[in-house]
Amino acid sequence: MLKRLNSIRYTYIRSHLFGLVLNTFILLAVLLSVYVWFSPSWLSAGAVLLFISCYVLVGAIVAFYAGFKSSGGMKDRIESLSIIIAKLANGVFTAKVYFNEEDEITRIAGELNQLGDKLKQQKESLMRLADEKAEFARSAHKAATIEERQRLARDLHDAVSQQLFALTMMSQAALRMYDKQPEKARAQLEEITTMALQAQTEMRALLLHLRPVHLSGEPLKIGVERLVEELKQKCQINFHMKLEEIDDASRAVEEHLFRIIQEALSNIMRHSNATDVNLELTRKNRELFLHIGDNGDGFDMAEKEAIIASYGLKTMKERCEEIGGDFTIRSREREGTHIDMRIPMQERKKGENA
Numbered sequence: 038m039l040k041r042l043n044s045i046r047y048t049y050i051r052s053h054l055f056g057l058v059l060n061t062f063i064l065l066a067v068l069l070s071v072y073v074w075f076s077p078s079w080l081s082a083g084a085v086l087l088f089i090s091c092y093v094l095v096g097a098i099v100a101f102y103a104g105f106k107s108s109g110g111m112k113d114r115i116e117s118l119s120i121i122i123a124k125l126a127n128g129v130f131t132a133k134v135y136f137n138e139e140d141e142i143t144r145i146a147g148e149l150n151q152l153g154d155k156l157k158q159q160k161e162s163l164m165r166l167a168d169e170k171a172e173f174a175r176s177a178h179k180a181a182t183i184e185e186r187q188r189l190a191r192d193l194h195d196a197v198s199q200q201l202f203a204l205t206m207m208s209q210a211a212l213r214m215y216d217k218q219p220e221k222a223r224a225q226l227e228e229i230t231t232m233a234l235q236a237q238t239e240m241r242a243l244l245l246h247l248r249p250v251h252l253s254g255e256p257l258k259i260g261v262e263r264l265v266e267e268l269k270q271k272c273q274i275n276f277h278m279k280l281e282e283i284d285d286a287s288r289a290v291e292e293h294l295f296r297i298i299q300e301a302l303s304n305i306m307r308h309s310n311a312t313d314v315n316l317e318l319t320r321k322n323r324e325l326f327l328h329i330g331d332n333g334d335g336f337d338m339a340e341k342e343a344i345i346a347s348y349g350l351k352t353m354k355e356r357c358e359e360i361g362g363d364f365t366i367r368s369r370e371r372e373g374t375h376i377d378m379r380i381p382m383q384e385r386k387k388g389e390n391a
Contacts, residue, residue, distance in 0.1 A: 309333025
């Protein structure tokens with residue numbers, strides 16, 4: 038109720054009532070002066086009281102009517118300004134508002150329209166930079182492919198290959214001593230088993246390292262599904278997914294979203310102790326909405342800055358902002374963590390590979 042009394046409409050009404058009060062005092066002063074100077078017979082106390090009462094009653098009605106009537110246009114114009122500000126805050130930079138009056142509010146509306154145009158231009162520039170950065174990243178990836186292959190060849194030779202050679206030698210030795218020294222052969226076989234498990238672990242680590250950190254030309258939905266299927270084989274987590282087909286987003290948006298999802302799932306596996314993960318990627322109009330939530334340990338939002346720095350959430354936030362999106366994180370201890378992103382769509386350029 039107090040908020041309504043502080044609104045523009047009631048401000049107008051109060052100003053009219055204030056004028057009525059001032060006019061009433063002035064009228065009383067005039068009547069008192071006439072009574073003192075001339076003492077007319079018709080100017081009695083009862084007549085003055087009746088006149089003032091009627092004047093105040095009629096004046097209050099007029100004040101309320103005039104306040105509502107005169108404030109209606111002002112209220113509508115200010116609400117229009119409030120709506121366009123809310124739209125600009127939500128990324129709708131094409132919203133415009135126009136007034137016919139020549140006053141300060143019209144000037145503010147024009148400045149808001151100019152601000153929307155500038156924000157739209159800056160968003161487009163930011164998304165073009167994101168595309169260019171993605172192109173540079175792909176070029177750098179191609180340049181580093183040969184070096185990476187050489188490094189992996191060295192790792193395979195130094196780790197797995199050497200272990201397999203040792204397994205071969207030890208197996209042959211165990212076969213030779215199996216009949217003459219069965220206990221020693223048994224110990225040898227147990228050592229072979231341990232070495233085989235170690236070699237298997239090394240190979241899995243190398244294969245996991247070979248998992249691409251980009252989509253390799255496949256659609257975002259398929260890339261995320263394959264990533265989740267791979268993670269299901271390595272951890273005891275139930276994934277609940279709702280992924281819509283996004284076939285006209287730019288490659289920069291797709292690759293950034295894929296890396297954000299990859300980083301988020303990696304954090305969940307390493308830090309959250311979660312058993313259930315919800316992953317939703319939906320589209321509404323010209324915006325993408327990404328939600329990643331888990332039922333893990335969570336953290337205290339009072340320590341948000343330290344958590345973001347240590348868990349790589351800052352990088353995820355920066356990736357989201359690079360494609361013009363909004364990044365929000367919610368978490369409570371023992372109640373999991375929820376990440377929500379809203380990303381404006383930018384269509385794939387002609388000639389750009391899917």
